[in-house]
Amino acid sequence: MDSVKNDVVSYPAYLAGQWQMSSSHETIAIQSPWQHKVLGNVQAVTQPEVDQSIQAAKKAQHKWAALSLGERGQYLNQWARELEKDKAEIATTIMDEVGKNYADAEKEVTRTIDLIRYTVQEALHMHGESVRGDGFPGGSKEKLGIIERVPLGVVLAISPFNYPVNLSASKIAPALMAGNGVIFKPATQGAISGIKMIQALDRTGLPKGILSLITGHGSQIGDYLTEHPGINMISFTGSTQTGKHLSQKSIMIPLVLELGGKDPAIVCQDADLDLTAKNIIGGAFAYSGQRCTAVKRVLVDDRVADQLVAKLKQAIETLSVGSPADNSTVVPLIDDKSADFVQGLIDDALDKGATLVTGNRRKENLMAPTLLDNVTQNMDIAWVEPFGPVLPIIRVHSVDEAVKIANKSNFGLQASVFTQDIDKALEIAGAVEVGTVQVNGRPQRGPDNFPFLGVKASGMGTQGVHNSILSMSREKLTVINLK
Numbered sequence: 404m405d406s407v408k409n410d411v412v413s414y415p416a417y418l419a420g421q422w423q424m425s426s427s428h429e430t431i432a433i434q435s436p437w438q439h440k441v442l443g444n445v446q447a448v449t450q451p452e453v454d455q456s457i458q459a460a461k462k463a464q465h466k467w468a469a470l471s472l473g474e475r476g477q478y479l480n481q482w483a484r485e486l487e488k489d490k491a492e493i494a495t496t497i498m499d500e501v502g503k504n505y506a507d508a509e510k511e512v513t514r515t516i517d518l519i520r521y522t523v524q525e526a527l528h529m530h531g532e533s534v535r536g537d538g539f540p541g542g543s544k545e546k547l548g549i550i551e552r553v554p555l556g557v558v559l560a561i562s563p564f565n566y567p568v569n570l571s572a573s574k575i576a577p578a579l580m581a582g583n584g585v586i587f588k589p590a591t592q593g594a595i596s597g598i599k600m601i602q603a604l605d606r607t608g609l610p611k612g613i614l615s616l617i618t619g620h621g622s623q624i625g626d627y628l629t630e631h632p633g634i635n636m637i638s639f640t641g642s643t644q645t646g647k648h649l650s651q652k653s654i655m656i657p658l659v660l661e662l663g664g665k666d667p668a669i670v671c672q673d674a675d676l677d678l679t680a681k682n683i684i685g686g687a688f689a690y691s692g693q694r695c696t697a698v699k700r701v702l703v704d705d706r707v708a709d710q711l712v713a714k715l716k717q718a719i720e721t722l723s724v725g726s727p728a729d730n731s732t733v734v735p736l737i738d739d740k741s742a743d744f745v746q747g748l749i750d751d752a753l754d755k756g757a758t759l760v761t762g763n764r765r766k767e768n769l770m771a772p773t774l775l776d777n778v779t780q781n782m783d784i785a786w787v788e789p790f791g792p793v794l795p796i797i798r799v800h801s802v803d804e805a806v807k808i809a810n811k812s813n814f815g816l817q818a819s820v821f822t823q824d825i826d827k828a829l830e831i832a833g834a835v836e837v838g839t840v841q842v843n844g845r846p847q848r849g850p851d852n853f854p855f856l857g858v859k860a861s862g863m864g865t866q867g868v869h870n871s872i873l874s875m876s877r878e879k880l881t882v883i884n885l886k
């Protein structure tokens with residue numbers, strides 16, 4: 404299946420049920436962000452190959468949707484078992500390809516297996532409803548409406564680099580269980596992990612054509628996919644910039660967009676500061692802050708700010724920094740360009756008078772975890788998503804000021820509130836314009852049975868297993884006019 408030249412593997416794409424080298428004869432070299440070597444080549448898939456894949460998905464989808472939920476579930480449960488077998492290999496690929504530490508990469512695969520199994524169970528338990536017409540003026544009991552959920556057709560699933568397996572499966576599994584065909588476009592940096600995951604799915608004997616895996620740079624093939632008339636729904640996770648672009652290109656189809664964030668941790672005067680510091684550190688620096696739900700700013704009551712900063716400094720200075728293979732918390736960023744971007748934000752803040760508490764050291768794309776205090780609203784780091792290991796502290800005089808600054812952001816993914824007063828927590832939770840508020844905990848997507856959503860520039864629509872199945876199916880009403 405794969406071809407090897409000069410020790411570098413060329414991975415085929417999975418087009419209309421066949422593993423194939425692209426007729427473009429063009430490949431993209433995937434460079435490890437930390438081993439500084441080429442891990443393999445993936446295909447630059449052509450537009451005619453996209454057409455063939457979408458046609459094949461359309462054709463296969465009717466038969467697929469005609470299978471019972473139990474039959475579709477059997478393929479997915481088998482996929483979960485195949486992923487169990489490949490766990491170590493896929494975790495190693497994630498580690499090599501996106502620089503996630505091994506323990507977290509393995510957790511990502513385990514979480515994916517759990518998610519697939521849960522998705523099957525959830526889909527099995529979902530059902531439609533019926534309604535009689537007599538509840539509305541002029542209607543009658545003789546009108547019986549049967550409301551079923553039916554698939555949308557072909558779903559385009561586009562995933563980002565930072566969870567190359569989990570955020571892909573969290574689109575593919577619900578799309579398949581809802582009876583759709585799938586066109587899967589992984590992040591280029593993450594494509595080999597995506598390919599390995601689909602190799603496991605292919606081994607289940609999945610009907611040919613129902614899913615294709617299209618590799619290629621989003622900048623080259625993305626618009627063609629998005630604008631394709633054969634696509635009936637798009638589920639996208641990635642940056643706000645790409646998400647906005649995609650929403651302008653797509654034409655009258657449902658979109659679910661999970662985009663960037665600038666999640667604040669609001670720390671009240673009465674907060675348990677040890678618990679707060681622990682959550683902020685884990686939230687801000689795991690996987691070097693390359694998570695949409697990372698804590699990306701701290702809005703702390705001035706009266707406890709010195710104490711909190713001291714605790715954060717102490718904890719940051721004990722974080723392990725280095726190789727993903729050593730399970731370091733802070734690992735090299737996805738590329739040098741990302742590290743340059745983060746460095747630019749740090750430099751801007753320091754130029755404008757922020758206090759460097761710790762960090763601001765760098766070796767290529769490996770950046771030391773950095774804490775900046777006395778950050779003010781004229782600094783870019785107060786508003787921009789760094790996607791790197793830097794945390795700004797903004798001191799505030801009141802809860803109202805914290806909420807005001809929290810809401811001034813374009814983003815609205817999650818927010819954390821640290822306080823021991825539940826009334827205050829609920830008041831703040833009600834006032835913050837985000838998808839989710841975490842009381843005394845760090846922002847996070849999981850557990851995956853919870854709804855996951857962003858508002859404002861952080862997204863549109865809702866993920867989480869139940870909501871993903873809903874968003875990838877629609878209601879269909881059949882009215883029986885009884886005598």
Ligand SMILES: NC(=O)C1=CN([C@@H]2O[C@H](COP(=O)(O)OP(=O)(O)OC[C@H]3O[C@@H](n4cnc5c(N)ncnc54)[C@H](OP(=O)(O)O)[C@@H]3O)[C@@H](O)[C@H]2O)C=CC1
Nearest residue numbers: 563564589590591620621622625641642645661662663695
């Ligand atoms: N809210 C959420 O759930 C999450 C949000 N994110 C956000 O994602 C970002 C990091 O991920 P990153 O991968 O860099 O994001 P990008 O937006 O750069 O890429 C995301 C995906 O979009 C593809 N893409 C690029 N251009 C186009 C296009 N014109 N049309 C269609 N698809 C395109 C990319 O392909 P290619 O790789 O080939 O360029 C990739 O598969 C951060 O902003 C983060 O906050 C990340 C995870 C979760």
Ligand SMILES: O=C(O)[C@H](O)COP(=O)(O)O
Nearest residue numbers: 565694695696847848849
């Ligand atoms: O990509 C991301 O950052 C995720 O969607 C967040 O997931 P997590 O909160 O489980 O890390």
